[in-house]
Amino acid sequence: MKAVMKNMTAKHCVARRSILTGPVTAAYERKINAGEVQRDDAQVALAAKFDALYVSLASLPPVPVRTEELTESSCTSRGSLSLASAQSFLRKKFHLWSFGPPPRGLYIHGPVGVGKSFLMDLFYASVDISDDDSCCNNGSHTLKHAKITKRRVHFHEFMLDVHHRIFVYKQKHPRDDAIPIIAQQLAQEAQLLCFDEFQVTDVADAMILKRLFLFLLDWNVVVVATSNRSPDTLYEGGINRSLFLPFIDMLKHTFDIISMEDSPKDYRLATRADGQSYFWSNKDVHGDNNSKNNMQAQLEEIFGGTASGTEAEDIQVLFSRSVQVARFNDRCAWFDFAELCCQPLGAADYISLCERFPVIIMERVPQLDANHLDEARRFVTLIDACYESRTRLVLTAQVPLDELFVDFEAQVESSDEDGELIVSEKGGSSSSFATTMIRTKKGEYYEWSATGRIGVSLAQLSSANDLAFSFRRAASRLVEMGGKEWGRQ
Structure with missing residues (x-):
């Protein structure tokens, strides 16, 4: 024995x-x-x-x-x-x-x-x-x-x-x-x-x-x-x-x-971007045309060559859909923020774009807070798609990267039999605070939907708080994606 x-x-x-x-x-x-x-x-x-x-x-x-x-x-x-x-x-x-x-x-x-x-x-x-x-x-x-x-x-x-x-x-x-x-x-x-x-x-x-x-x-x-x-x-x-x-x-x-909840350190933030993937210019600053012209010149250099001679390209997406690209060449597509994030697009569209183009340029990204929930959700989904496919995402914005996402919390409050769905910003790096209250005339709860329409329940309370998680992940990933080695070879 x-x-x-x-x-x-x-x-x-x-x-x-x-x-x-x-x-x-x-x-x-x-x-x-x-x-x-x-x-x-x-x-x-x-x-x-x-x-x-x-x-x-x-x-x-x-x-x-x-x-x-x-x-x-x-x-x-x-x-x-x-x-x-x-x-x-x-x-x-x-x-x-x-x-x-x-x-x-x-x-x-x-x-x-x-x-x-x-x-x-x-x-x-x-x-x-x-x-x-x-x-x-x-x-x-x-x-x-x-x-x-x-x-x-x-x-x-x-x-x-x-x-x-x-x-x-x-x-x-x-x-x-x-x-x-x-x-x-x-x-x-x-x-x-x-x-x-x-x-x-x-x-x-x-x-x-x-x-x-x-x-x-x-x-x-x-x-x-x-x-x-x-x-x-x-x-x-x-x-x-x-x-x-x-x-x-x-x-x-x-x-x-x-x-791994006891590991609060974000190692991605130890990476330093090379300054060639995220550009910002304060829209309230006047007379800084040289800076804006220089930023535009850098974008043109990243774009690399003239746009295709065709008017637009339809990128095929799952479920027999397509997404249209107006400005592109063989390796790069150029969009305004509104084109990709203010339209009813989702993960399938962004994944198809990443499969087609190794580089995506997006201009005029606003500061994303509780007033831009649907746009922010789409933007975060785009970042995830680019990250997974190692697509280079080049952005121009109105604020520095560490101020792009404003932290917020969603919660339900009730008083005097009137219920309100409240999405409140913590402020973060932003100098302003905002509160959005959504309820029916009878005090019944409303929800957001993926298209921005008001729905019939509080399910999007979960989605809003998930977006707060996603903000932190997206900011972390953008830092890593700004590194010199990032992108598909």
């Missing part, structure tokens, strides 16, 4: 040492030694978590080959496929129980710039997808991985993809349940899904997520997500949030929840 216990202890020590010196930690140490990052205890701990997940991927069962029996018989002939019947079908058909439970996913939340996405990207890069078996030599322990398919995507883009797949499927099968089929497609494309900036602000997304994730987990898909929100604050204040709460419970029971 002592010999057995000693052998078990030795194996445990080897496994523990392997995790501590795993590929993510090793890559992180190389970054430190190269002077690219500073050692941070929370990041070291997160790297170890990723190393443990990397080890557990070795036992990840393969995704079964897609069959007509599931896609046609299980969904088309039966009509709507229930979650329980789908899970039972999969396990009986493919004997998934023989592999044991899949590795637990990771849900990492914390403030902006603390290294969540940075560590996730190191982990993602460490997972080999070659056709041959790969191995990672961790000291005396050699870990072999079978081929693993993977996908790293911004959560905005992922949900757009899901909605588009549902749209396409419903065109052919309007009365059938699309979610099981979509989950199967996603599982066969990627066994490892890494989401950046996980957030839920849309009721349609909220209703889809629980069933979709349960199907993905049943297909043994491993999910890693970063977020500025803890699980309990996801979709806070949203329409019919009670229907979303089971998803939060599922998330907390099936994922390892990792908080």
Whole structure:
């Protein structure tokens, strides 16, 4: 018995040492030694978590080959496929129980710039997808991985993809349940899904997520997500949030929840922009034509050459839509803020623009506060799209970068039976304060919508507060995106 216990202890020590010196930690140490990052205890701990997940991927069962029996018989002939019947079908058909439970996913939340996405990207890069078996030599322990398919995507883009797949499927099968089929497609494309900036602000997304994730987990898909929100604050204040709460419970029971809330330092702010991506000129200053002319000349230089001879280009977007570009050349598109942020555009439009142009110029960006909620939301979405695609975003504004976003809070106040939805600025760097109150004539609550129209509930209270989170992330990302090395080569 002592010999057995000693052998078990030795194996445990080897496994523990392997995790501590795993590929993510090793890559992180190389970054430190190269002077690219500073050692941070929370990041070291997160790297170890990723190393443990990397080890557990070795036992990840393969995704079964897609069959007509599931896609046609299980969904088309039966009509709507229930979650329980789908899970039972999969396990009986493919004997998934023989592999044991899949590795637990990771849900990492914390403030902006603390290294969540940075560590996730190191982990993602460490997972080999070659056709041959790969191995990672961790000291005396050699870990072999079978081929693993993977996908790293911004959560905005992922949900757009899901909605588009549902749209396409419903065109052919309007009365059938699309979610099981979509989950199967996603599982066969990627066994490892890494989401950046996980957030839920849309009721349609909220209703889809629980069933979709349960199907993905049943297909043994491993999910890693970063977020500025803890699980309990996801979709806070949203329409019919009670229907979303089971998803939060599922998330907390099936994922390892990792908080980096105690890491308030934003490492992106340590980066210094080169002064060639953000230009500002105070509109109230008169007689400074030389400065404005110089700024315009720099924009022309970045634009790089004459505009295309065609009048406009229609960039194709999901759901059979398009967005029009009036001034462009082969590598750069030039817009006014109103063209992209005062129109009913969204993530799909911005992602398509970033795929087409490696450089985007936007002029006349105003200071964004509680009076510009819809415009600010679109602007933040554009920044996220540019960041994810490494598109260079060149801006001209009326205020310095550290004054561009005015911090605010949204809350509900009630007095004398009259309820008011109040969005109040904290002031921040701004010299002015503003308060916007929205209510019905009878004192009933109103909401904002994505198009700026007044709606019928307080769901946008959540969206407004999510935008306050997004302001901090956007400001941090703009600093990083102003670096000399930023952009697609």
